[in-house]
Amino acid sequence: MSQKPYLKLDQIDKSFTRAGRTSEVLKGIELAIDKGEFVSIIGHSGCGKSTLLNIIAGLTPVTQGAVLLEDREVNAPGPDRAVVFQNHSLLPWLTVYENVRLAVDKVFGRAKSKAERHAWTLHNLDLVQMGHARDKRPSEISGGMKQRVGIARALAMEPKVLLLDEPFGALDALTRAHLQDSVMQIHAALGNTVIMITHDVDEAVLLSDRIVMMTNGPAAHIGEVLGVPMERPRKRLEVVSDPAYLRCREAVLRFLYERHRYVEAA
Numbered sequence: 001m002s003q004k005p006y007l008k009l010d011q012i013d014k015s016f017t018r019a020g021r022t023s024e025v026l027k028g029i030e031l032a033i034d035k036g037e038f039v040s041i042i043g044h045s046g047c048g049k050s051t052l053l054n055i056i057a058g059l060t061p062v063t064q065g066a067v068l069l070e071d072r073e074v075n076a077p078g079p080d081r082a083v084v085f086q087n088h089s090l091l092p093w094l095t096v097y098e099n100v101r102l103a104v105d106k107v108f109g110r111a112k113s114k115a116e117r118h119a120w121t122l123h124n125l126d127l128v129q130m131g132h133a134r135d136k137r138p139s140e141i142s143g144g145m146k147q148r149v150g151i152a153r154a155l156a157m158e159p160k161v162l163l164l165d166e167p168f169g170a171l172d173a174l175t176r177a178h179l180q181d182s183v184m185q186i187h188a189a190l191g192n193t194v195i196m197i198t199h200d201v202d203e204a205v206l207l208s209d210r211i212v213m214m215t216n217g218p219a220a221h222i223g224e225v226l227g228v229p230m231e232r233p234r235k236r237l238e239v240v241s242d243p244a245y246l247r248c249r250e251a252v253l254r255f256l257y258e259r260h261r262y263v264e265a266a
């Protein structure tokens, strides 16, 4: 008997209807993801990546098909799937600590004592190296730091699946590299299952076990899935000369710029 996948996207279609007009965004999305796998989704702007992530998060209903986590359908948001959005959604009136603590209280209000929830909040802030800024408010920290707090908040929920929608998109290249390294370390230490949307080919190759490449919309589907056969831990300065890295990079670039070029909507 073949083993059931941990997370399964089962023939997902998604259409939006507005003012009597229906637009088909996703068509026939089929994917199985293993526990602990790091999967990136890459595709041109507007093809439906965020829509797909929101479907997995349970924030957007499917039109057809289903999302199955450990063989059970999930169609509403839950702490088993935590999302980090591109525009870090911290509550501005709460401190860094309180932003994470709020999620901890929500998920572990009953299971952990107050002292345990305090310690767990600090532990997760330390994981992303933000313990020192625990009493600052979002307006007092940089974009990269906000993103770290968003990641801490998501990790603190101990999600089965971590969903990242272009988590480093708004950051400068150096901050981005630091955060990528942090996410790789956290993934190695905790073994979470991660789905990350990105526009960045190098980021996708460096971080992923597999790269899911989406065709252009309308009715976007998975055009190709590329395995990244590189040992972990991966070091950014070492991989750049690894032939496997270069081959993967070229395959993704070819997919995006030769076979599925971005076409500006008329």
Ligand SMILES: Nc1ncnc2c1ncn2[C@@H]1O[C@H](COP(=O)(O)OP(=O)(O)OP(=O)(O)O)[C@@H](O)[C@H]1O
Pocket: 016, 017, 018, 025, 043, 044, 045, 046, 047, 048, 049, 050, 051, 052, 217
């Ligand atoms: N709530 C909605 N109602 C109607 N159309 C929507 C809705 N959400 C998304 N769409 C449409 O679905 C398509 C895919 O959008 P989506 O945000 O998923 O793309 P994306 O791949 O994440 O793009 P980007 O890379 O720019 O973030 C777009 O054409 C968008 O206009």
Ligand SMILES: [Mg+2]
Pocket: 049, 050, 051
């Ligand atoms: Mg998007």
